[in-house]
Amino acid sequence: MGFRDDVGNRIANWLEASKAKKSLSMQSRLDEGKIEQAWYFVSSFARQADACPPLGDPARDKYLRDIWKTEPICAGATYSFVSKLRALGWTLEGGRNKVNQWSKILHESEGGQGWNVFISKVVEDYLTTDSGSFIELGKSSRNGPVKALFHIDSVRCQLLGAGHATYKDFEGVWHPLKPGDYAHFCSMPSPNEDMKGKGFCFVSRALKAAKLLLALHQYESEKLENLPPEGIATITGLTTKQVEKAFELYSAKRTSRDQLTFPGILWLVGNPMAPGGAGQVKVELTPFSTLPEQFDRASLIETYAKTLACDLGVDINEFWQPERGGFGPSKGEVTIQHHKAIGKGVGEVIT
Known part of the structure; x- marks a missing residue:
């Protein structure tokens, strides 16, 4: 009974400590009472752009964050890098009190979720956004010591220059980030002052190559799924109404037979009695894009x-x-x- 009480007390103390750590953060995502609102905002915030915004555009990071997940090899490379950083052994050096203090901070980082979750988010932002990684330094007062570390979503941050930035929470409220409130680092920080400290991340560097692979995936997907390629189709020997009726009949037969994987055959029947071969049906499809000759x-x-x-x-x-x-x-x-x-x-x- 005593052991059970001890375990219960430890769990209760951990929960209280976790709440205390979260109270050190300005981020409303850590407020348990606002989880549903956060989900609604993130769902409505997500979007997919066709063209990548230019360097320095605040919308670029959102585009980069979305596109790398759609290309399997790029996603695998990102995962390999993040998981390697998670698996590395780390050693704290310094005085006993400082080491104990920071060991606790790192183990309880990200609101008690721990070092592995924290470092995964930080490294992913570093690899996939030009803005890089943002870390909130949790303090009980403006000039007080650091007591907790929290990852900040880089897509919600804007660098202003001179060490200043802003963070927009899911309720639309902007929070100023002053020097000493946060830590920031990015890949290949730009020497261009107009970039306000942004860099050129891994996904940005690989973007053109990734788009080429995405086009190949799309081409192969259309072939495997029996989807017609984009192009010009010419049909002779039938009127437009006859072609439309043939497709309606084809679709109805597939539905009645539950042919969802194998499409079956589309029959186009002409009029063999038409004079001069006018009833002979010919179909030609000229795709806009094809694989080059000797493609490897x-x-x-x-x-x-x-x-x-x-x-x-x-x-x-x-x-x-x-x-x-x-x-x-x-x-x-x-x-x-x-x-x-x-x-x-x-x-x-x-x-």
Whole structure:
């Protein structure tokens, strides 16, 4: 009975501590009473743009955040990088009191969700938005010591320059972020003063290559799903009304037979008695886009994977195994590539 009471007390103390940590944050997403409103806002806020906004446009980060999740190889590379940073061992150095203090802060970061959740969000923003990562320094007073760390959604932040920024919560309220209220870092910060401290993230660097792969995925998807490509269709020997009626009959037969996967055959019947062959039906489809001659899909995808590795600052073997004629990399090659990668993408984040 005593053990059960002790466990119950520990859980209660943890919940109270978690609430106390959340009260140190300005972010209304951590207010449990406003979860439904937050979900409504995020749902209505999400949108997909056809064209990527230019560098410096506040809408660009939202576009980048959405598009990388639609391309599987880019999504896999992002996951590999984030999971590697999560799995790294970390050591705090300094005086005993400071180490104990910051060990507790890091373990209880993100409102008690812990270091792994916190670092995942921070690194994902770093890789997928030009604005980079924002970390709120939770304090009980303006000039007080840091008592908690919270990730801030970078898409909701705007850099103003001179160390100042603003954050918009899901209720539409803007909160000023002054130096000392938050920490900020991004990939390849721009020397252009008009960018206000924004950078050029991994997804921005890989965007053109990713769009090429997305077009290939779309093309192959249309082929596999029996969808007609965009193009010009010409039908001779039938009137427009006859063609429309044929499609209506085709659709009705598919529905009656529950043919959802295999489309069946569309019959176009002409009039064989028409003079001069006028009743002969001919269908021609000229697509607007086709794959080029001698197109090598495997070569294109491997080149794309190498491009992602270059843009991410890691060795390609971190998330892709290139073709080597049946032979894998040597132990010495792997060791050299590992040490080279430590000083690039991963090294930039952990130092």
